[in-house]
Amino acid sequence: MRPFERDDGEVFFRLNNDPEVMQYTGDIPFKSIEESERFIANYDHYQEHGYGRWTVVLKQTGTVIGWCGLKYHMEGYVDIGYRLLRSEWGNGYGTEAAQACLDFGRMHISNLPIWGRVSKDNIGSIRVLEKIGMQYFKSAECGAIQDSLYYR
Numbered sequence: 001m002r003p004f005e006r007d008d009g010e011v012f013f014r015l016n017n018d019p020e021v022m023q024y025t026g027d028i029p030f031k032s033i034e035e036s037e038r039f040i041a042n043y044d045h046y047q048e049h050g051y052g053r054w055t056v057v058l059k060q061t062g063t064v065i066g067w068c069g070l071k072y073h074m075e076g077y078v079d080i081g082y083r084l085l086r087s088e089w090g091n092g093y094g095t096e097a098a099q100a101c102l103d104f105g106r107m108h109i110s111n112l113p114i115w116g117r118v119s120k121d122n123i124g125s126i127r128v129l130e131k132i133g134m135q136y137f138k139s140a141e142c143g144a145i146q147d148s149l150y151y152r
Contacts, residue, residue, distance in 0.1 A: 001054035009037035011064045024119035026144030049072050068097035077113045099132045116151040119144045
């Protein structure tokens with residue numbers, strides 16, 4: 001994983017315009033590759049917090065397959081999130097990336113809890129959170145997703 005780069009814009013645009021990838025996110029798709037690139041150019045979480053979402057790249061090929069990382073929330077917690085191209089689902093990359101992010105968070109963010117938030121219908125993401133050792137602790141609304149489960 002590495003920080004976002006402008007060239008990631010095309011893959012991030014594809015990710016956010018795949019209905020199956022976006023099904024449980026509550027996010028709005030990018031309207032263009034340029035909008036995706038502007039998002040990347042304006043992404044300041046690294047500077048503000050010392051961490052953020054990172055681009056997931058296959059070591060063997062250098063191919064960008066998505067993103068994974070940590071995000072600070074004003075409510076006093078950090079969430080772990082991930083989004084991969086559908087062609088890469090089921091290969092263990094989401095679990096590997098999420099585990100690396102959780103390990104980083106445990107080493108560098110000791111003053112805030114790390115949570116995973118997921119739609120109750122997103123079985124794949126629930127499995128990732130459980131595989132990295134997170135446990136369900138509540139149900140609550142999460143942005144546009146009414147039926148979210150929270151893990152810590």
